Amino acid sequence: MIPWLLAALSLCTPGTGLPPRHMDSVIHMVEALESPHANVTVTMAELALALGGCSTPGCRAVLGEPPNVTTAPPALNPDQWQLLTQLLHRDAAVLAPDGSTVALGPLLAGIAVGLRRAGEGPILDAPVDPLFAVTIAEALGTSFLLARRGHGATLGPGGCWDDVDHPQNYTLMGPPSLVPDAVANGAMDGVLLGNRLAGDPIWLAKLLRDYYGTGNGTEEGRPPSSYRRRDFGVLAGAGKLEKEVLAMLRVLRVLPPTRELLEDVGAEEEVAIAQRASREFTERYVECPAIVPRCMWGARPYRGTPKPLSLPLGSVYIHHTFSPGTPCRSFAACAGAMRAMQRFHQDTRGWDDIGYSFVVGSDGYVYQGRGWHWVGAHTKGYNSRGYGVGYVGDFSATLPDVDTIALVRDELLPCAVRTGRLRHNYTVRGHRQMGHTDCPGESLFREIETWRGFV
Template sequence: MGAASCAMLLLLALSVCAQPGTGLPPRHMDSVVQIVEALEASEPGFTVPELARALGGCGTPGCRAVLGEPPDVPAAPPALPGEQWLLFTQLLRRDDDAAPEGGAVLAPDGSTVALGPLFAGIEVGLKRATGCPTPPIEPPIDALYAVTIAEALGTSFLLARGADGHQATLGPAGCWDDVDDPQNYTLLGPPSPIPDAIAIGAMDGVLLGAQLAREPIPLAELLRGYYGTGNGTEKGRPPSSYRRRDFGVLTGPGKLEEEVVAMLRVLRELPPTQELLENVGPEEMVAIARQAARDFTEVYVECPAIVPRCMWGARPYRGTPKPLTLPLGSIYIHHTFSPSDPCRTFATCARAMRAMQRFHQDTRGWDDIGYSFVVGSDGYLYQGRGWHWVGAHTKGYNSKGYGVGYVGDFSATLPDPDTIALVRDELLPCAVRTGRLHHNYTLRGHRQLGHTDCPGNSLFHEIETWHGFK
């Protein structure tokens, strides 16, 4: 198949709707979906994966080796107003001084997605679906992983190997200035080469690239179906909220390690990265890849996603928080009772968190929302006091354990199975592995330690079956 035919078959582009009275359109996935739809309906002489590479979305040595040198930057597409083209170029431009998470957008499920690895994975999937080859690489690699996660992961852990042990290799998360009109994204700690937005974009690039390779569909339809629309106002969970589970099923740590090793071997042969790997032998390369795959899997597959306080709109803590002494020995399970309905979207869960914090601070006079973590039925945990600070959830026991509250009244009904598993199968094992909870922890319902029906009869009978219950 010729290059021109491939270009037509890979037709994809981005368009955004500008908000009245503002400069640039919001950095939201809804804007991206709208651009894709607008330019898929037109007939430009380029494709969005090619355009993304032209602007720098695939500017690393490994990505260039896999997908080829980028084409020249075309003129602004006539289908896009100036502010839309400016946003697109800002999201995909790669400068040496630019932060790696700079090309990120807010998704309806509340996660932040970097577009570079997302569209690189999509391009590989489309090429596979249409029979368009990628350049041959020696040693052989899986192009889908190479352009999304393997190069970034291998490079991050390679750079950290000679450091003093304090150099970040993964994360951190970040927060938007305004979730209704996101424009600026700020990291919550020292950056690594793989902040959360890059990791999430990479996982989504793998999942959507693999889906397109099996069943090519219009990209606007693909993105809308995966992310949902409307800034988290739809009912029900979008597939993107299952990315950790689905990436783990598709990939597995063995596959990830294999692809990182393969990518490091490729980087050793590329002139821009030869010097970085000249003193790295085969055994050390495997050790780096194994550590990288293990750590990535723990952080982004086995441990649950936790929405930080600034993302749900938390007020400041009143007073001075008291630190916990870790690891703790107990977990206390609650339900909120009010709100009585489970929250199933980012927007409703964030609203519930703000309402609970107002009640706890203004009515009960506490310094902050009382729970350590709150469990939404949208697939996410929400940070209350968090891992390190004493809460106000179980009187007399706040310094001895974490308080975990399910949003809803579970006196007569249970949370969804996925929501039960979020704590039982993900949060608790993660807390043990990361040294925040003793391996022989004790789990109790709130009612066992105070005069209350919390966490409701149905949920209490459920947790009686969990590991650690006493």
């Protein structure tokens, strides 16, 4: 395999005593660089290019050779500079306030394109859209070319941080690809923020704070970053992503470091690779919702031996948690609600684990309970027949917000069908239909009566 690709297939960041690998740490550095008293001439986007954020052949072909920056800008202290040099390799990642993990390389490469389009530097003449090229098109095309040769996965996996309050170590949960979840998130954010800057240039620190939110515990509502899948889908729809992957493959064909990957790839297969790459990326990262794994919300271990489900299942049972009775609107609040429910289910109910298969927060994310493959304890007598999906809150008199309802109805359930976990003719029922309970609350029950599959 090409040597520079070997290093790119890893996204485990080593722990240090440096500031936490959190987006807030990055924003603090951007604020320092943008301070009117900073006395610096280099931007964060330029530092990203100089320190490895655009190290791949295609990215350099689009953005040119990076600037030469060998010493720390005076605005950054030694710890910040050391952290930055580690984070600005293309695949190094940070934890965002919404609980998602974001690779800084594609994020800041997209921002660099946006700034250049706004007049802050040259855009090279290339047969590709530079914004898509430096964020996702090259990574996708190369990943699927490598898979064609039998070299690993094409997309994913996700991973988990050692400590969400002071993140230092990020460990992947499966075989690496060139497009793990963190790179997918960083690429989508790079497209969205680069597009925003091109049309309305503002201070980068403000842009990042507004997009990601200001802290891990805010209750002010969903940050725009939690809508990245929906918003990226708008910009990349109607064949745009496929077109840009194909254009990037044709650029890679003439670059010395990558042309060997395409030596035996004909024009028809080139088109097929672009189609497959864009389709699978869209299905995984746009049409399916993000699911927060157990290790991210701080789950206790399962007690005993879990029983496997026989997939695909035929039913979905909708619940509300009742307690907690208030919808959670941030990663910190939803993770806390998950831990509280698991403690109650294990310590008071005596169950092996949290009962639900999945739990839905009002922060834009689905949280893994027992997950896709293990029998839950959500609907007595029917736990092996369907998934139990609980909305955090008491929805007797009120409804979850529109986006939170859609997260299950329009994303989770169709995704489960496409991935073979749920039958295409699945049924939806409220918990009250299966036992003596008011769950999922009168208002939510009336809502699910309108869903496809309700019986």
